Amino acid sequence: MKTLTRRMLALLALSACTTLALGQDFPSKPVRIVVPYAPGGTTDVLARFLGQRLSENIGQPVVVDNRPGAAEAVGAGLVAKSPGDGYTLLLCTLTTQAINPTLFPKLSFDATRELTAIGRVADVPGMVAVHPGVPAKDMAEFLAYLKANPGRNYASPGAGTPNHLATELFKKAAGVQATHIPYKGGAPAVQDLMAGQVDFMLILAPEAAPLIATNKLRGLAVTSLQRSPMFPNLPTASEAGVPNFEMVVWYTLLAPASTPKDIVTKLNRSLNQVLGEKQTQDKLAELSIKPAGGTPEEAMAHAAREADKWRKVIADANIRAEN
Structure with missing residues (x-):
């Protein structure tokens, strides 16, 4: 029994050392950002711009992999089941975290448990x-x-x-x-x-x-609560007679939930640095996209609040995914 215990402790120590080394060496090869939409849309454009800026920050290529289908579930499911090593990420909208868990409770993966946030990217x-x-x-x-x-x-x-x-x-x-x-x-x-x-x-x-x-x-x-720089003369819906109405599509960079915390921290730091650059802010402003940023914990808390909001909308309107 003592021998078995010593072996188990040794294996745990080796695993911890391996995880630590992985985090220290990261990244040592290209990083993939899965986009759950076809090329050409806002998500794809944002991912390609973000990938270019992140590549310069982390010193490794960042490639975009388009995996459209099933209301983001194809791409999100792929990332959820990928190794948690920081090399496969997902750029998604609120659909994955705040809508699909209510509309599609029988998905092959659980977005709330199998995916974790690197950080919020932008609001559109x-x-x-x-x-x-x-x-x-x-x-x-x-x-x-x-x-x-x-x-x-x-x-x-x-x-x-x-x-x-x-x-x-x-x-x-x-x-x-x-x-x-x-x-x-x-x-x-x-x-x-x-x-x-x-x-x-x-x-x-x-x-x-x-x-x-x-x-x-x-x-x-x-449909934001503030006017858009792209349409400065256009009122918000709230200003124009629909009080407090807001529809903002938010984007989050996610990773498999098994990704080590130190890798998540490294990626979050790089993401916030990129989003804080004037070049990034100026380019996104041209597209009426507002950079977000913040910690992984803040991103997950935001997703949880939004899930509560849209769950109520789905229930009130009696929306079914098959309709």
Whole structure:
């Protein structure tokens, strides 16, 4: 028994030393950031810019690996089941931590237990955008139009997406009715909005910008509580008649929960350094993206608060993922 005990203690000590050495040597090879969306969208653009800046900070290549599908679950599940060595990370939206655990309780992984935060990356406001044929030049006219025409409709990239949930919250806050038309992705939803097949949509401000500039859509308000530098003359929804309404898509850098604390700390330090650089802040401001930052603990606490918020929205609107 004494011999067995000594062997077990020796193995534990060896494991501790190995973990410590791993943290001290990290990073010694390229780091992969999994993006749970196809190339070209806001998440992908943010990941590629962040990867470039992080690569310069940590002295190793940072590559982006697009793994779209199943409302972020394909990419998130891949990272959740990856080795916790700091070399496979996930850049995701609130969907993974704050929405999917309620909508998809039978996922093959538990985001709250199998993923841990490196840190919050950024906040991106939405935009209430309408087809130019909608007879409303501002939010007051639009709300009056919806109240007078309760059968109008709105698009989303799919049931349970942040766009969908936020629009349901918007309807409740504004006291209006509109029918949800879900699409299989953001691109076809926006295409039908531009074609006038649907009346309005809550989309991310960076994605709305070129469409508004070319008069393919009309922006009525941003959905953050502060005005956007990209649209300084556009009011917030709260200013324009929907009090306290806010829809901000937040992004977090996550790692497998088994990742050693010293590696998480190193990555968090690098992330905060990159987000604090003027070059980063100026570039993200051009895209109407606000850098976040902070500790891993703060990021996890934020996700928990947001999960409570969106759980209530899902219950109040009786939203089902299969709808």
